[in-house]
Amino acid sequence: MAGLDFSYFTWTFVQDYILKGLYFTLTLTAIATVGGIFLGTILALMRLSGVKLLEIPASIYINGMRSIPLVMVILWFFLLVPLSFYKNIGVPDALRAESSAVITFVAFQAAYFAEIVRAGIQSIPHGQVNAGFALGMTYGQNMRLVVLPQAFRNMLPVFLTQVIILLQDTSLVYAIGAYDMFKGFDNSGKLFGRTIENYLVAAVVYFVICYGLSYIVKRINQKVAIIR
Numbered sequence: 001m002a003g004l005d006f007s008y009f010t011w012t013f014v015q016d017y018i019l020k021g022l023y024f025t026l027t028l029t030a031i032a033t034v035g036g037i038f039l040g041t042i043l044a045l046m047r048l049s050g051v052k053l054l055e056i057p058a059s060i061y062i063n064g065m066r067s068i069p070l071v072m073v074i075l076w077f078f079l080l081v082p083l084s085f086y087k088n089i090g091v092p093d094a095l096r097a098e099s100s101a102v103i104t105f106v107a108f109q110a111a112y113f114a115e116i117v118r119a120g121i122q123s124i125p126h127g128q129v130n131a132g133f134a135l136g137m138t139y140g141q142n143m144r145l146v147v148l149p150q151a152f153r154n155m156l157p158v159f160l161t162q163v164i165i166l167l168q169d170t171s172l173v174y175a176i177g178a179y180d181m182f183k184g185f186d187n188s189g190k191l192f193g194r195t196i197e198n199y200l201v202a203a204v205v206y207f208v209i210c211y212g213l214s215y216i217v218k219r220i221n222q223k224v225a226i227i228r
Contacts, residue, residue, distance in 0.1 A: 004197055013188065021184030028102060028180065029167045035106035036166075037159070040113030045143065047118055058114070065111035071172045077104045078176040097178040101170075109166055116158050120151035157221040164213045168206065181205070 046058035065073070078100045083093070091099045124147050132142035152159075171182040182202055189198030 004200075005194060006197055006201070008192055008194065009197075009201065017188035017191075018181065018184045021179050021181035024098060024179060025167070025170045025181040028098075028105060028170050028173070029163065031102055032105035032109050032166055033159075033163050036109030036113045037117075039106065039110035040115075041117050041148075043110060043114035044117035044121065047114070048121060062111045062114050065108055066115070070108055070169055071175055073108050074101065074104050074172055074176055077107075097173070097176045100176060101173040101178045101180075105166070105170070109162070112162055113159070116155055116162065117151065120155035120158075121147055123154055124150055157217050160213065160217040160220065164210050164217070167210060167213070171206075 043058045043062060046054040047062065049055060078097065081100065083096070086093070086096050086099060121143075128146055128150075129142060132146040137145065170180055173180050174183050174186065177183075185198040185202040186195075189195035192198075
């Protein structure tokens with residue numbers, strides 16, 4: 001520990017190497033959360049619909065994604081999707097890795113959010129659902145006005161816990177060369193010859209962010225428990 005040197009960690013250093021990666025890490029987390037919840041909600045409704053034509057494909061997708069390591073999905077999508085796909089959607093070659101990471105994370109996290117949404121919907125008493133139907137609501141109206149608002153409130157702590165896991169998993173995009181926060185620390189560590197120091201600081205930054213989010217989850221969980 002006596003040989004460690006953190007003197008080069010200045011604001012200029014952070015601006016040049018870390019902020020770009022931190023911005024992408026937070027952006028990827030936000031997009032994957034919003035996209036994952038949206039797609040996951042659709043998958044959960046499909047799985048609970050009772051219609052085999054919708055239920056079976058949703059079940060296969062959810063169980064398949066949850067059975068494969070995320071890093072393998074990232075590598076498969078990055079290596080197997082042709083370059084023409086990115087050109088057709090207007091993505092430059094320099095952003096291919098970042099674009100691939102965004103698409104992969106949304107698709108992968110949707111499977112996990114789908115199970116959270118499904119559990120949240122099933123936690124709502126059937127009496128409330130039946131009451132909605134008794135008032136003449138359709139299935140869609142019942143879900144939108146009665147079930148989902150209560151379910152999302154119950155699921156909020158679990159959602160945020162999954163977001164913390166998602167934030168930690170963003171470091172895996174390093175495998176395809178995307179410039180996330182961990183990539184910034186790794187590149188600067190090799191450039192300055194201070195890899196150990198950079199990894200230690202990276203661990204501290206991840207810990208601070210995740211611990212802060214965990215504290216928020218705890219507070220929200222307490223408020224939800226009071227409401228119940």
